[in-house]
Amino acid sequence: MRDRITLQVARYRPEQESEITFDEHEVPCPKDWVVLDGLNHIKDRIDGTLSYRWSCRMGICGSCGMTVNGEPKLTCATFLADYAPGPLRVEPLRNFPVIRDLIVDIGDFMRKLVRVKPWIVRQVEKPLSEGEYLQTPEELDEYKHYSMCINCMLCYSACPIYGLDSKFIGPAAIALAQRYNFDNRDHGAAERMDVLSEHEGIWGCTFVGECTKVCPKHVDPAGAIQRYKLTAAMESMKSFFLPRGA
Amino acid sequence: MTPTHDVVMVGGGGAGLRAAIAIAETNPRLTIAVVSKVYPMRSHTVSAEGGAAGVIAPDDSLDEHAYDTISGGDWLCDQDAVEAFVKEAPQELLRLEHWGCPWSRQIDGRIAVRPFGGMKKQRTWFAADKTGFHMLHTLFQTSLKFTSVVRYDEWFVTRLLVGDGRVQGVVAFDLKSGKIEAITARAVILCTGGLGRVFPFTTNASIKSGDGMALAFRAGAPLKDMEFVQYHPTGLPFTGILITEAARAEGGYLINKDGYRYLQDYNLGKPHPEPVLRSMELGPRDRLSQAFMKEMEKGRTIETPYGHVVHLDLRHLGARKIDAKIPFVRELCMKYQNLDPVKDLIPVRPVVHYMMGGVHTDINGATPLPGLYAAGEAACVSINGANRLGSNSLPELLVFGARAGRAAAEYASRGLEIDSRIFAQKTDEHRRIEHDLLNKQGGERLADLRDEMQKTMEASAGIYRNGESLIQGVEKMRRLQERFAHLAIEDHSKTFNTERVAALELGFMLDVAEAMLSAAARREESRGAHQRTDFPMRDDQRFLAHSLAYRTSEGSTRIEYLPVMITRWPPAERVYGEAAAHAGSHHLAGSAVSS
Numbered sequence: 011m012r013d014r015i016t017l018q019v020a021r022y023r024p025e026q027e028s029e030i031t032f033d034e035h036e037v038p039c040p041k042d043w044v045v046l047d048g049l050n051h052i053k054d055r056i057d058g059t060l061s062y063r064w065s066c067r068m069g070i071c072g073s074c075g076m077t078v079n080g081e082p083k084l085t086c087a088t089f090l091a092d093y094a095p096g097p098l099r100v101e102p103l104r105n106f107p108v109i110r111d112l113i114v115d116i117g118d119f120m121r122k123l124v125r126v127k128p129w130i131v132r133q134v135e136k137p138l139s140e141g142e143y144l145q146t147p148e149e150l151d152e153y154k155h156y157s158m159c160i161n162c163m164l165c166y167s168a169c170p171i172y173g174l175d176s177k178f179i180g181p182a183a184i185a186l187a188q189r190y191n192f193d194n195r196d197h198g199a200a201e202r203m204d205v206l207s208e209h210e211g212i213w214g215c216t217f218v219g220e221c222t223k224v225c226p227k228h229v230d231p232a233g234a235i236q237r238y239k240l241t242a243a244m245e246s247m248k249s250f251f252l253p254r255g256a
Numbered sequence: 257m258t259p260t261h262d263v264v265m266v267g268g269g270g271a272g273l274r275a276a277i278a279i280a281e282t283n284p285r286l287t288i289a290v291v292s293k294v295y296p297m298r299s300h301t302v303s304a305e306g307g308a309a310g311v312i313a314p315d316d317s318l319d320e321h322a323y324d325t326i327s328g329g330d331w332l333c334d335q336d337a338v339e340a341f342v343k344e345a346p347q348e349l350l351r352l353e354h355w356g357c358p359w360s361r362q363i364d365g366r367i368a369v370r371p372f373g374g375m376k377k378q379r380t381w382f383a384a385d386k387t388g389f390h391m392l393h394t395l396f397q398t399s400l401k402f403t404s405v406v407r408y409d410e411w412f413v414t415r416l417l418v419g420d421g422r423v424q425g426v427v428a429f430d431l432k433s434g435k436i437e438a439i440t441a442r443a444v445i446l447c448t449g450g451l452g453r454v455f456p457f458t459t460n461a462s463i464k465s466g467d468g469m470a471l472a473f474r475a476g477a478p479l480k481d482m483e484f485v486q487y488h489p490t491g492l493p494f495t496g497i498l499i500t501e502a503a504r505a506e507g508g509y510l511i512n513k514d515g516y517r518y519l520q521d522y523n524l525g526k527p528h529p530e531p532v533l534r535s536m537e538l539g540p541r542d543r544l545s546q547a548f549m550k551e552m553e554k555g556r557t558i559e560t561p562y563g564h565v566v567h568l569d570l571r572h573l574g575a576r577k578i579d580a581k582i583p584f585v586r587e588l589c590m591k592y593q594n595l596d597p598v599k600d601l602i603p604v605r606p607v608v609h610y611m612m613g614g615v616h617t618d619i620n621g622a623t624p625l626p627g628l629y630a631a632g633e634a635a636c637v638s639i640n641g642a643n644r645l646g647s648n649s650l651p652e653l654l655v656f657g658a659r660a661g662r663a664a665a666e667y668a669s670r671g672l673e674i675d676s677r678i679f680a681q682k683t684d685e686h687r688r689i690e691h692d693l694l695n696k697q698g699g700e701r702l703a704d705l706r707d708e709m710q711k712t713m714e715a716s717a718g719i720y721r722n723g724e725s726l727i728q729g730v731e732k733m734r735r736l737q738e739r740f741a742h743l744a745i746e747d748h749s750k751t752f753n754t755e756r757v758a759a760l761e762l763g764f765m766l767d768v769a770e771a772m773l774s775a776a777a778r779r780e781e782s783r784g785a786h787q788r789t790d791f792p793m794r795d796d797q798r799f800l801a802h803s804l805a806y807r808t809s810e811g812s813t814r815i816e817y818l819p820v821m822i823t824r825w826p827p828a829e830r831v832y833g834e835a836a837a838h839a840g841s842h843h844l845a846g847s848a849v850s851s
């Protein structure tokens with residue numbers, strides 16, 4: 011078994027280059043090293059200028075998403091040895107503007123997230139002294155998987171619709187809207203409806219479900235989108251028969 | 257034009273976001289900024305797994321939570337702070353429920369609680385085993401509805417602006433553009449978390465470099481109880497990934513190479529098939545980590561390429577319970593260790609997890625430096641004393657995040673003007689970062705200095721310490737600080753320069769590491785997580801006191817002491833196992849049991 015592997019790492023330094031180039035480095039490849047360990051080895055031992063994001067190294071902070079051999083991956087959860095004998099190509103996530111090297115600009119998602127109102131909406135709040143809002147384990151299960159989104163952006167990177175038209179609000183934001191819509195403590199579904207249906211993107215989304223396939227946390231954004239379409243279709247039928255009051 | 261706000265949070269994790277919301281709710285007219293070197297939802301609160309303690313069960317009481325916390329902290333906790341903490345923790349956890357946190361539930365829909373290490377009753381709220389993740393995302397998403405909260409995502413704070421004897425803002429740079437700005441404020445709250453990264457083997461994320469502690473220390477505020485470092489007994493070898501205490505609370509066993517539940521040899525009770533509260537695997541973290549070291553000395557641990565380990569055995573729990581209660585444990589073992597806890601033993605070893613110490617604050621998060629506040633792991637109130645109990649840190653960041661937020665809002669509302677003379681400090685800082693740091697052409701490699709710092713900390717200030725190794729550690733750290741001046745910086749770009757960030761973080765860590773070693777060298781006793789082989793006993797005569805580390809004008813550390821606040825629980829022996837059933841009961845008998 012080879013004990014080293016070659017990484018082809020995308021470089022883009024806007025002050026120096028007008029487009030992406032690749033650096034090649036050979037790094038150790040013990041069986042428990044992940045792609046991120048390889049990048050850290052390059053940064054610490056070979057080239058201190060390589061830039062990328064990372065933090066928890068346990069698949070929960072959502073920082074280290076990159077494109078590995080063409081697929082969006084959390085690099086902390088992707089073993090180097092799985093790509094032996096290599097070489098292995100590491101690029102920034104697709105469908106986002108690249109700021110530098112492996113770092114992409116996710117500002118677009120951050121602005122969209124606010125628009126879907128990802129917080130509990132209720133007309134009347136009960137005081138804390140009256141205790142918790144009851145929620146049975148079955149009610150929790152209704153939305154729990156949507157609440158597991160770590161905002162890692164792999165789904166946006168995989169989404170063919172977002173790739174063509176970045177106005178599409180996108181898989182994670184819709185899943186998070188549904189996380190609240192299906193929470194029995196929330197009454198905000200009607201307020202979120204307009205934002206979700208304003209762009210035709212959601213109707214262009216097919217059952218292919220690239221977003222669900224790449225999601226490292228089994229959030230199933232594609233399922234969230236399909237459930238939304240059903241709700242929206244029902245609402246639009248209702249509004250056809252019962253026009254909104256003035 | 258200089259951005260200006262009423263209150264600036266440095267750090268956007270649990271404490272920072274809770275503080276921001278508290279300010280917005282206290283006074284909607286105040287402008288609030290959250291300045292964070294990562295997007296807030298990336299903050300390290302996200303990694304907390306097991307749960308958050310708050311009295312809610314009918315058979316539990318605030319006094320019992322207080323007693324567990326104080327005895328767990330080996331009587332170094334300030335008891336007035338602990339009393340406020342246990343009283344407000346359930347309300348804060350409930351508030352998070354109202355904000356949508358997906359707490360695990362009982363069949364009837366009420367909040368479920370689980371047992372936890374060092375806690376005598378079941379009082380730990382949990383969201384499966386991703387409690388910190390769910391709390392952080394609930395706080396972050398809730399914070400989005402407050403338009404008075406402005407975020408500086410991926411901005412790195414390099415120093416505090418201090419003028420007229422009070423803090424008036426920060427200097428920070430935008431990672432994306434490299435632009436250095438003064439952000440002025442009437443009050444600043446440090447919520448930057450811990451500094452596990454001064455050690456080589458830690459559960460802490462790469463961002464945990466003690467930035468806020470160093471900022472306060474350099475500005476003249478003291479750091480408190482920095483000698484107390486918590487080792488969590490169950491980290492995965494190599495990665496340091498934490499296997500939550502909930503794995504033991506749900507019934508996991510710790511066994512040595514002979515398959516023997518060795519904790520029974522260390523005054524932690526007798527083994528039973530089912531978990532017993534405050535006993536065996538549910539003893540406190542300091543005692544479990546110390547037992548591992550003793551077991552290793554006896555040659556009863558297992559040697560691996562990543563050092564000695566023992567085994568955590570969950571096999572008898574079965575797939576159904578593991579998937580329902582601790583699914584993340586199984587996920588982490590399968591993804592990062594390539595084993596399945598349903599049928600395999602999990603190799604574990606003690607791993608640096610948490611700093612009991614931090615920026616010295618009062619019960620409202622205020623530091624001695626006017627205008628400066630701190631909360632969460634970055635702060636030391638102290639409710640954690642010499643050893644924090646598992647599941648107390650999450651409610652701590654809520655309770656004291658909110659308290660610091662309200663206190664800072666009140667202070668900022670006084671309308672003190674910004675002193676224009678502080679802008680000279682921004683000019684200085686600009687020169688230091690753009691010129692001195694970015695153009696460093698020395699021969700020292702950043703990663704080498706960091707490795708040496710980490711090795712020094714482990715060798716000098718590990719689970720067991722002694723005077724000689726600590727003094728040597730202090731000297732070594734000073735030499736590393738000198739070598740830091742000759743750092744080689746390869747990256748001269750202004751765009752997302754992560755090497756510049758790493759260099760500034762290393763500078764922070766070297767300063768705080770020296771304070772930790774100095775405080776540890778001066779504490780000539782053994783208490784909680786601070787175990788001195790040359791002073792094996794607790795010494796209440798001399799050291800029932802918090803250490804306060806000040807940075808002197810020459811750049812060294814001066815240690816002072818502050819007496820511990822005792823209200824109702826006089827110092828006693830810490831007992832676990834069967835004896836724990838009786839301990840503390842005479843204190844409880846005379847006081848009203850409230851819930």
